[in-house]
Amino acid sequence: MVAVVVVASTAAVVLPSCGTEEGQGVTTVVESSTTTTTTTSPPAPTQEPPTTQVPATTVAPTTPDPLLPQQWAVSQLRLPEVWNRAVRGDDVVIAVVDTGVDLDHPDLVDKLVPGIDIVDGDDTPQDTNGHGTHVAGIAAATTGNGIGVAGTAPGARIMPVRVLGTDGTGTDEGIAQGIDWAVANGADVVNLSLGETGVLSRISKGGPLNTSIRNAAAQGVVVITAAGNEGTVKRNYRAGTPTLVVNATNPAGQLAQFSNSGDLRSVAAPGVQILSTAPTEPTSLWPSGSRGYELLDGTSMATPIVSGLAALLLSAGVQPATVIERIVTTADGAANPQLGAGVIDPSEAVG
Numbered sequence: 334m335v336a337v338v339v340v341a342s343t344a345a346v347v348l349p350s351c352g353t354e355e356g357q358g359v360t361t362v363v364e365s366s367t368t369t370t371t372t373t374s375p376p377a378p379t380q381e382p383p384t385t386q387v388p389a390t391t392v393a394p395t396t397p398d399p400l401l402p403q404q405w406a407v408s409q410l411r412l413p414e415v416w417n418r419a420v421r422g423d424d425v426v427i428a429v430v431d432t433g434v435d436l437d438h439p440d441l442v443d444k445l446v447p448g449i450d451i452v453d454g455d456d457t458p459q460d461t462n463g464h465g466t467h468v469a470g471i472a473a474a475t476t477g478n479g480i481g482v483a484g485t486a487p488g489a490r491i492m493p494v495r496v497l498g499t500d501g502t503g504t505d506e507g508i509a510q511g512i513d514w515a516v517a518n519g520a521d522v523v524n525l526s527l528g529e530t531g532v533l534s535r536i537s538k539g540g541p542l543n544t545s546i547r548n549a550a551a552q553g554v555v556v557i558t559a560a561g562n563e564g565t566v567k568r569n570y571r572a573g574t575p576t577l578v579v580n581a582t583n584p585a586g587q588l589a590q591f592s593n594s595g596d597l598r599s600v601a602a603p604g605v606q607i608l609s610t611a612p613t614e615p616t617s618l619w620p621s622g623s624r625g626y627e628l629l630d631g632t633s634m635a636t637p638i639v640s641g642l643a644a645l646l647l648s649a650g651v652q653p654a655t656v657i658e659r660i661v662t663t664a665d666g667a668a669n670p671q672l673g674a675g676v677i678d679p680s681e682a683v684g
């Protein structure tokens with residue numbers, strides 16, 4: 334059962350196809366469409382000094398990221414407050430288990446640790462789809478370097494693990510292999526911006542993904558998983574598997590129209606009109622190449638924000654086994670149960 338990732342040319346979200354009940358299903362990337370655009374800005378001139386909130390002790394001077402004002406999620410979550418407390422996710426490794434990463438992107442290249450390409454069986458997980466590059470930038474784009482965007486965890490590193498091909502599909506076995514490789518090679522956080530139906534439903538039935546996620550958690554790796562974009566209520570998120578599920582919100586703080594929801598143990602994070610890195614070479618999402626930074630919608634975009642938060646917490650000394658609990662218990666206690674425990678509150682979580 335092949336899942337198709339569609340890229341719409343105008344608005345809104347493209348739903349992933351369902352996984353199968355046969356256990357051999359192909360898993361889809363939870364995809365969204367590109368819509369609005371932003372331009373790649375030139376390096377920012379230095380006429381504006383860095384913000385005065387930077388403590389003199391531990392945070393190096395930086396040049397503002399010119400697209401930061403367009404990153405509504407960063408301001409809504411008040412991430413700079415956390416960064417300015419010298420909590421930046423330094424050296425925490427976030428494995429982006431996805432379509433690969435644009436290994437040459439100027440806002441990512443300095444953040445990469447060695448990865449793997451499970452799809453092609455090599456060690457160059459170059460992204461030919463575009464999705465993984467966007468996810469990676471949300472988690473940990475180079476921040477304060479005077480170009481492009483800021484990441485959620487400015488000090489974290491990105492491990493590119495390619496388990497989904499150009500069309501955004503892959504097998505359970507391949508995803509499991511990617512998770513296993515990441516865990517064996519030093520990942521601290523594993524980001525799974527994959528379809529809920531394609532992944533979590535099968536996790537609940539057992540199988541290689543379940544085994545790999547359990548193994549990751551047992552080894553102190555924090556696994557964060559997208560709720561999926563079917564716009565439906567799912568009640569099997571927990572499924573006894575140690576991963577935190579992420580729903581998507583819009584700028585008004587409401588559940589995004591496309592976002593799955595349904596479990597009080599899930600959390601929500603911004604996932605609409607999220608600006609991040611994109612390959613300039615042609616990919617499936619941007620067949621003519623992107624401008625380097627693009628907007629996407631999806632629980633796929635909300636998930637790496639939470640992975641970035643996990644990295645922030647780890648760098649602040651929170652024990653891996655309690656990271657998920659910390660994120661859940663400090664979420665804003667949503668009035669709307671569709672948001673699970675609510676929108677994440679990084680400042681509160683870091684404490």
Ligand SMILES: [Ca+2]
Binds near residue numbers: 453455457
């Ligand atoms: Ca390759």
Ligand SMILES: [Ca+2]
Binds near residue numbers: 398477480
């Ligand atoms: Ca940047």
